[in-house]
Amino acid sequence: MDTKKVLIAGATGYLGQYLVKELKERGYWVRILIRKEKQKEIFKNVDDFFIGQITEPDSLKGITNKIDWVFSTIGITRQKDGLTYMDVDYQGNSNLLKEALKDGVKSFQYISAINGDKLRHLKIFEAKERFVDELKSSGINHSILRPNGFFSDMKDFLKMAKSGRVYLFGHGNFKLNPIDGEDLAKVCVDKMIAGEREASAGGMEIFSQNDLAKLALKAWGKTIKISHLPDWSRRFVIWILRRFTSSKTYGPIEFFLTAMAHDNIADQYGNKRLEDFFDTEVKKQVL
Template identity: 75%
Template sequence: MNTKQVLVAGATGYLGQFLVKELKKRGFWVRVLIRKEAQKKIFGNVDDIFIGEITKPHTLDGVTQNIDWVFSTVGITRQKDGLTYMDVDYQGNSNLLKEALKDDVEAFQYISAINGNKLRQLKIFEAKEKLVDELKASAIRSCIIRPNGFFSDMKDFLNMAKGGRVYLFGDGQQKLNPIHGADLAQVCVDKMMVKSSEESVGGPDVLTQNEIGELALKAWNKPIKISHLPDWVRRGVIWFLRTFTSSKIYGPIEFFLTAIADDNVANTYGTHHLKDFFESKVAK
C-alpha cells in the first residue's frame, strides 16, 4: 500500500483516466479534480472527488490539502468555451501550482509534449512552456513529462484510410513513436517515484508516417494507396490559417502541421503496439 496521497487534475481526459487507474492499481490514495457533478460517475474507485474549475482560482481552495503529489494532464486540444491556451494550459495550471505551494505539496508533475521547449513559437507551446518555466522556478519538486503523440491522436490516419487513401505532406519519411495512454500512465507514476525531473516518452515502435499510413490501410483491408502532397501546401495552410483565423481555429492545426514536418522520436517505453490499436478500432 502506498502512503502517498495524490491529486490528478485533468482526470476525465484520455491520459487522466489511465493515470487514475494506474495510481489506484499501485495502492495510492487518489483525489480527482473534476469540473462537473455529472463527471463523478466516471470514477468508481477513487478516494475523493473535488469539484472545481482550474480557470477559476476561487473554486480550487482546498484542492491540494493533505496532498503529497499533484499530477496535471490539464490542457486543451480543441479550444472551446471561449478559453485560450494561455487561459487553460498556462493560467489554469498556474492556479493549481499556487494551491500546491500554499499547501506545501512535495512534488508536481506536468504533462507538456515532445519538443515543446523547441517549438515555443506555437501558441499551444507558448502556454505550456510558460508553465514549465514557472514550475521549475518554484519551490516544489517538479517532474516534466514530454509524451509523443497518443494512440488516440493517430485515429486521424485511420479515418483517412477508411476512404481508401492516406494523404501525407512531403515524402512521409518523418519518424515518430506514438504511445498508448496506459503505457504513458505507467511511466508518469514511475518517474515520480524515482524523482525524475524530465523525460520524453514514446511507444515501443518507431515508425515513419508512411508506415503508419500502411498500418491504417491494412487495418481496413485496403490496398496501400498513399499520396504525397508537396510540402509548400503544408506551409501555405499554416500561413493562411495564421493570417485569416483566430488562434482558436489555427492553434491545434498549426501544432499538428508543424509537428509532422520533422522526426519526433522520444525514449521508447511500453508494450502496446499501434497495429493492434488500429485493428481493435476497426473491429469495433
C-alpha cells in the same frame, strides 16, 4: 501499500483516466478534480472528488489540502467555451501550482508534449512552456514529461485510410513513436517515484509517416494508396490559417502540420502495439 495522497487534475481526459487506474492499482490514495457532479459516474474507485474550475482560482481553495503529489494533464487541444491556451494550459495550471505551494505539496508533475521546449512559437506550446518555466522556478520538486503523440491521436490516419487513400505532406519519411495511454500512465508514475525532473516518453515502436499510413490502410483491408503532397502546400496552409483565422481554429492544425515536418522520437517505453489499437478501432466501427 503506499500511503501517499495524490491529486490528479485532468482525470477525465484520455491520459488522466489511465493515471487514475494506475495509481489506484499501486495502492495510492487518489483525489481527482472534476468540473461537474455528473463526472463522478466515470470513476469507480476514487477516494475523493473535488469539484472546481481550473480557470477560477477561488473554486480551487483546499484542493491540495493534505496532498503529497500533484499530477496535472490539464490542457486543451481545441479551444472552446471562449477559453484560450493561455487561460487553461498556462493560467489554469498556474492556479493549481499556487494552491500546491501554499499547502506544502512535495512534488508536482506536469504533462506537456514532445519538443514543446523547441516549438515555443506555436500557440499551444507558448502556453504550456510558460507554465513549465514557472514550475521550474517555483522551488517545488517537479517532474516534466513530454510524451509523443497518443495512440488516440493516430486515429486521424485511420479516418483518412477509411476512404482508401492517405495524404501526406512531403516524402513521408519523418518518424515518430506514439504511445498508448496505459503505457504512458505507468511512465508518469515511475518518473514521479524516481524524482526525474524532465523526460520524454514514446511507445516501443518507431514508425515513419508512410508506415503509419500503410498500417491504417491495412487495418481497413485496403490497397496501399498514399499520395505525397508537396511540402510548400503544408507551409501555405499554416500561413493562410494564421492570417485569416483565430488561434482557436489554427492552433491544433498548426501544431499537427508543424509536427509532420520533423522527426518526433521520444524515449521508448511500454509494450502496446499500434497495429492492435487500429484493429480494435476498426472492429468498433464495423460491428
